Amino acid sequence: MEDHIKQALMEIVGSENFTDDLIELIPYSYDASDHDHRPEVAVWPIRTEQVSQILLLANAHRFPITPRGAGTGLSGGAVPACGGLMMDLCKMNRILEIRIADRQVIVEPGVVYADLENVLAPHGFFFPPDPSSSSVCTLGGNVATNAGGIRGAKYGTTRDYVLGLEVVLPNGQVIRTGSGCIKSASGFDLTRLFVGSEGTLGVITEIALKINPKPIETKTSLGSFSNLSDAGQSVIEIMQSGILPSVLELLDENTIHVLREQGRMDLPYVAAMILVETDGYTEAETSFQMDKVIEVLKKNHATEIRMGESKKEAEALWKIRKSIGSVAAQLRTHNVSEDVTVPLSKIVDLIKGISNILHHYGLPFVIFGHAGDGNLHPRIMYDRSDPDQVERLHKAVEEIFKLTCQLGGTLSGEHGIGLAKAPYMSLEHDPVRMDWMRAIKKLFDPHNILNPGKMALGN
Ligand SMILES: Cc1cc2nc3c(=O)[nH]c(=O)nc-3n(C[C@H](O)[C@H](O)[C@H](O)COP(=O)(O)OP(=O)(O)OC[C@H]3O[C@@H](n4cnc5c(N)ncnc54)[C@H](O)[C@@H]3O)c2cc1C
CATH class of the missing domain: 3.30.70.2740 (Alpha-Beta Plaits)
Structure with a gap:
């Protein structure tokens, strides 16, 4: 990148929010995936206006920009595949409004998921998607990837909660989508187009999220099966039993083996396990749901059912599920x-x-x-x-x-x-769908400056 462009960038964000220092750029070369590529410079904008000016500059001089939250992505989305500028949104991290009466919050993209959780808890509300990386990942990253989590079967994914966005488009224009209402049937749903667009169509600078009242009661159980098909059938039957469990996790035989042998956990020699949590606002409600679950597990020949009767017992069951990543990583x-x-x-x-x-x-x-x-x-x-x-x-x-x-x-x-799954997009999406996705990308970003190389949208 030429010196005069670096100078212009420093004038936009201030020299304290700009770097071309190799040591500072190395952490921006990778995310939590297998991919890496180094940017030439990194900036930390603090205002939407700065993001807009940087995108205008990139369009004029044709350098690529990769937006980034916390860099916890598992697909290489925040890896600057074509070098250029890394735009770290972590300093845009204010919770702007908590509007409990309207069931929504307005946040900047760099807010860490867990920080929003902590602020909402005293109000008895929560933002449900709950990715396992919640202590570090940002809400901007969650929206850009349509993040989900362990409670998806009941509560859906990030997309289900985004009411509106402020997005800076590749030409520097600022667009506001959505309506500020819980529902809207007015015009094309541009909000949904940006959710999951992985920083290829615009830089998200403000997010309006719907929030839910937080259930206060939970029940947890763990069923074991000597046969994988019985576990699979249980999943299907639980989901059609008239209740929606908040968690329904399956562990295969290998997972159980690794936890037992490598993690030294007291687990039976079985083909599969299912961890189920029900939640609600009263004890009776969660118990009613869990009774239905147990009925299904028994009907499908569960060899053992462990109940998390006390908080300590429930935590012990959760520990089995939560240990998988770290124990398997030792192999x-x-x-x-x-x-x-x-x-x-x-x-x-x-x-x-x-x-x-x-x-x-x-x-x-x-x-x-x-x-x-x-x-x-x-x-x-x-x-x-x-x-x-x-x-x-x-x-x-x-x-x-x-x-x-x-x-x-x-x-x-x-x-x-x-980057990770880009080569496989055509396995899932037929040529017509791929052509329309590429056409949309071209419409928003004709010079391909935003996160090029991702999602098989063209280099
Ligand atoms: C231990 C671990 C557990 C995980 N568990 C889960 C899980 O349960 N569920 C899940 O869905 N994911 C999970 N992930 C993956 C990751 O945490 C999520 O994809 C998360 O949403 C990424 O957030 P981030 O702030 O780290 O974004 P980044 O990794 O920095 O960026 C992700 C993508 O979003 C784009 N982006 C980021 N911010 C913006 C913005 N403001 N505007 C436009 N584009 C932007 C980037 O360009 C990139 O394409 C896990 C990762 C780890 C390491």
Whole structure:
């Protein structure tokens, strides 16, 4: 990047919010995925107007911009694939309005998920998506990736809560979408277009989010099965039993094995486990729901059902689920975590198919995830310094994506496409759909300055 452009950037954001120092740029070369590429400069804007001026400058001089929240993305969305400028939104982190009467909050994109949770808790409200990275990820990143979480089967994903946005478009224009109301049937839904657009269509600078009253009661149980099909059938039957559990997680045989052997947990030798939580506003409500769940687990031959009767017991059950990532990571130096998603009736086929693929390629793995919404996380462990393991990993991942699409599924339930899944987009989206996505990108960003190289939208 030429010196006069760097000078112009410093004039926009101030020299304290600009860097081209190699040491400071290195952390911006990667996110939580397998991908890396270094930017030439980084800026920390603090006002929408600055974002707009930077985009105008980028359009005039044709340099790429990668928006970034906390860099916890698992698909390489915040990796600056074409170099250029890294725009870190972390300093735009004010909670602007808490409007309990209107059931909404207005925030800047750099607000960390957990900080919003803490501010809402005294009001008895919450923002439900709850990604596992909630202590660090930003709300801007959540909106840009349409993040989801463990409570998705009941509460949906980020998209279901975004009422409106302020977005700076690639030509520097500032657009405000949505209506400030809980519902609106007025015009094209531009808000939804930006949610999940992964920083390719505009930079999100303000977000209006719907919030919910927070349930105060929960019940937790863990069912074990000697047969994966029984566990899969339980998932289907729980979801059609007339109640919606707040959590419905499935652990496959490998996951249980790794937790038992590597994590030294007291777990039975079974083919699958299901962790279920029900929530509500009264004890009677949560118990009624949990009774239905237990009925289904028993009907489908659960070999053991552990109940979290006390808070301590419930935490012990949750610990099993929450330990998977860290325990599995001990098996090899690196791992990738996919988030393939299928219709509920195909979960068992997906688990069996993925197991076959990964056994064939001889890589250690665990399969677990949010069975209640069909979203599974095959996590594959490997050593990046061994080219043979890397090649086997890539082949296995491609086969997993093919299988998922054959089962009527989607490449990503919550992590987004970014760089990691861009080569596989055409497995899921036919040429007509891909053409329209590329046409939309071209309409918003004719010079391709915003997050180029992502989502197979063209370089
Ligand atoms: C341990 C761990 C657990 C995780 N668990 C979950 C989970 O349960 N559910 C889930 O959905 N994800 C999960 N993730 C992935 C990740 O946390 C989410 O994708 C999250 O939404 C990313 O937020 P971020 O602030 O880190 O965004 P980044 O990684 O910085 O960016 C993600 C994408 O958003 C774009 N972006 C960021 N801010 C803006 C903005 N203001 N305007 C426009 N574009 C922007 C970036 O360009 C990039 O494409 C997990 C990650 C880790 C490491």
